[in-house]
Amino acid sequence: MNLLRKNDLIMLGLSLVIFAILQVLITTKVLTSFWELNLIIIGINVIMAVSLNLINGYTGQFSLGHAGFMAVGAYTGVVMTTFFHLPFIVAIIAGAVLAGLLGFLIGLPTLRLRGDYLAIATLGLGEIIRIVIMNLDYVGGAAGFKGITHHTNFAWVFLIMLFTLFVIKNFVNSSHGRACIAIRENEIAAEAMGINTTKYKVMAFTIGAAFAGVAGCLFGHNFYIISPGSFTFLASFNYLIMVVMGGLGSITGSIAGAFVVTFISAVLAPWPEFRMIIYALALILLMFYRPQGLFGYMEVTSMGIFRRIFKRGHES
């Protein structure tokens, strides 16, 4: 237990150093605003990927509607700040609560389904959320919500990302998380061992949805306009790709997946016609040669390199 906390502290220290370096690079304009924007997108995508990984990777419940919860968070957030002039942090919390509540309400009936049926049901629900938003004139309908105040910056995104990683990592390592992993490995066996499978599946789904709401709220305040078109099932596919690319059941993997996917699409931005073709081919080849994703079940903290550094630090 003590070792775990020390690991946590080291990771926290490292993250803050990375944050400080990036923040300095941004304020001194070494990183152009294009890359600053991409760093923000990477941060938001990390939150999305890690929260989806909790549902898909750790609990093994195949959800394809994650963008729907993101949309709920984004619209709740911008309504809070634009119509009610509430502080940004309140908007984020409201977005998380509403998305989580919706995740709970949706999860309760649908998580009885298995495998592909759950996938297609969550995909459908995500689309229903988007279509309902599209028909709400209160939030601008299909044309989108205009006149949002810009609140999201790199510091907000990075710190909230750290918070998300911390919460999900600790959830996964708790007894609740172990129950979720047991459900992934074999649902019937887990049930036979006395795990209340419905409870844990809904719990993981709710937490995942709430963090998707947080990511949505950050996303919503990043531009001056949001439209329902940003939250189609293709967006959900994109987050799923990040998770699978990094490795289902690895937080490090989700971070890497979010980073790689966002980075590739930023680098290839000047060649839009080739971008998606290369992306598609890369995806197929990755599944051929490394179907478990870049990291598999591994975490950076359990790898040799980290162990060695940590051990040396421990001895000195």
Added chain:
Amino acid sequence: MDFLHQFVQQLINGVSLGSIYALIALGYTMIYGIIKLINFAHGDIYMVGAYIGFFAITRAGLSIVPALLISMVVTGILGMIVERLAYKPLRHAPRISVLITAIGVSFFLEYASMYFVSPTPRTFPEVIPSVAFNVGPFIVNGQQMLIMGITLVLMLILTYIVQKTKLGKAMRAASFDVETAQLMGINADRVISFTFCIGSALAAAAGVLVGVYYNSIDPLMGIMPGLKAFVAAVLGGIGILPGAVAGGIILGVIEALVSGFISSTFRDAAAFAILILVLLFKPSGIFGKNTREKV
């Protein structure tokens, strides 16, 4: 009376739209039945079929039926190639890897065709004179007759292949249990390849018919119909051919009724809402049998 009149009219529109969903759903359900893959690229195969039909009509100057046949043959071969290159190497991989590959193939087909045929929508030529038949007080136009007629013919051919031929028997055996079928001397790879060929050819037919019906095709046209066809397949009971047809037609009718009586913006939402209700109350679909879970 007015309500009833509009209701029946929407029913006619719904059945013709539903026939197209049914054609795509047949491919989905056959492929899912054998290799348990949600082939997300199926909607894009349908798009490719529409483009091949378009070029056969505009460049080669063919009439609708030869164009339809050429499109079905070429797209059928494309389906086999896709299966051979993308899915066959992953036969024993985890299902999520195959699913991600299918998404990759889908993106590849969409954006490669955007690159080759430009992303702007094309106007499908008018291949049959736009006549309207009056059946009592109701109107059925020529395109709708064509769609329903061709769908019916294709379904009869499919039923013949699946029920009467040796290959059809092998397909049925493989969809029941691939491993046991292999033990009985069935070449599973060949059956799977053949299934992709038939499924893709049916999707191509649907693509050409949609071009005729809506007069417009574009490289991203396959995304929504592909998804809805899967919904239709689930609705009817996945892996069951008559189920896919019934699911497609029910979905088409519901969509037509919702856009006719409520609002066309809620059309897609209605399709998914029906799907979720079916999944919650009868997850095996309308025609499906409940299977017991075994440890």
